[in-house]
């Protein structure tokens with residue numbers, strides 16, 4: 089199955105397209121593409137993406153135990169940017185701070201049932217899913233109740249698989265599930281990494297970040313060995329990046345030396361619009377489509393989706409597509 093859609097490219101900005109995805113078989117898609125290519129004005133590009141069938145889901149945890157590095161900003165804007173390309177995306181807020189929820193229009197006072205209620209078995213996760221202003225983006229909200237889960241889960245059976253078990257019945261309804269993790273390597277993050285296919289690590293280009301990165305990679309190794317052998321690093325993303333600073337470039341080179349092409353080519357610049365958007369309950373692309381922050385997250389989403397779709401046999405492919 090392939091997807092074909094038309095993408096406006098005003099002034100070089102890939103405009104998000106909502107609802108415009110049409111499904112077609114591969115053969116049909118390519119003959120349609122040739123037909124359109126002949127007739128369409130040049131300001132339109134035709135994008136044909138080989139995609140997973142709807143049952144193929146990539147679950148990505150956005151994790152870094154260091155606080156304030158841009159995990160939530162990345163989870164919200166990556167999820168929204170992928171959704172704007174027509175994919176069905178579920179954003180799971182797994183941080184008691186609930187910032188990812190309020191950032192897509194679900195602040196504490198609007199949330200009746202949260203991910204905590206699904207973890208404790210009061211409701212199913214499907215009952216907690218809420219819509220957002222982007223038709224293909226859905227959210228599982230979190231509240232401060234989630235702090236309790238960290239303590240209550242300690243004595244639970246399969247305590248590290250509670251989120252994986254809750255997600256299992258609904259993950260297949262989405263093409264991407266993006267989990268926003270809290271700033272710790274505790275039981276919540278462990279649950280997220282056990283449920284995930286891959287980890288996306290946002291980091292700031294600072295010297296101390298390198299130390300945090302090695303703690304995270306050794307945690308990932310341990311989780312791979314004990315619980316989730318398929319867990320891969322989907323990417324390392326530099327946030328609040330200022331390429332004019334030599335320390336930023338040095339740190340980037342060092343990380344690239346270690347992680348190779350796992351490091352996203354695109355970086356996220358420091359951009360005030362990205363920090364303003366959550367106070368309006370919107371992903372940045374609905375707040376300011378043209379700002380540098382929106383542009384970079386759209387480019388990162390494209391880079392991410394390309395990695396996932398163009399490498400179907402590699403270690404970045406979803407569980408169902410990995411070669412044995």
Ligand SMILES: Nc1ncnc2c1ncn2[C@@H]1O[C@H](COP(=O)(O)OP(=O)(O)OP(=O)(O)O)[C@@H](O)[C@H]1O
Nearest residue numbers: 155156157158159160161271328357358359362363
């Ligand atoms: N690229 C950016 N430009 C400007 N401000 C940013 C950018 N990315 C994040 N911020 C701001 O930095 C702060 C921390 O970002 P964010 O909440 O995404 O980090 P976090 O890693 O999720 O934090 P925590 O560890 O507390 O969960 C927020 O105020 C956010 O608005």
Ligand SMILES: [Mg+2]
Nearest residue numbers: 159160183187
């Ligand atoms: Mg956060």
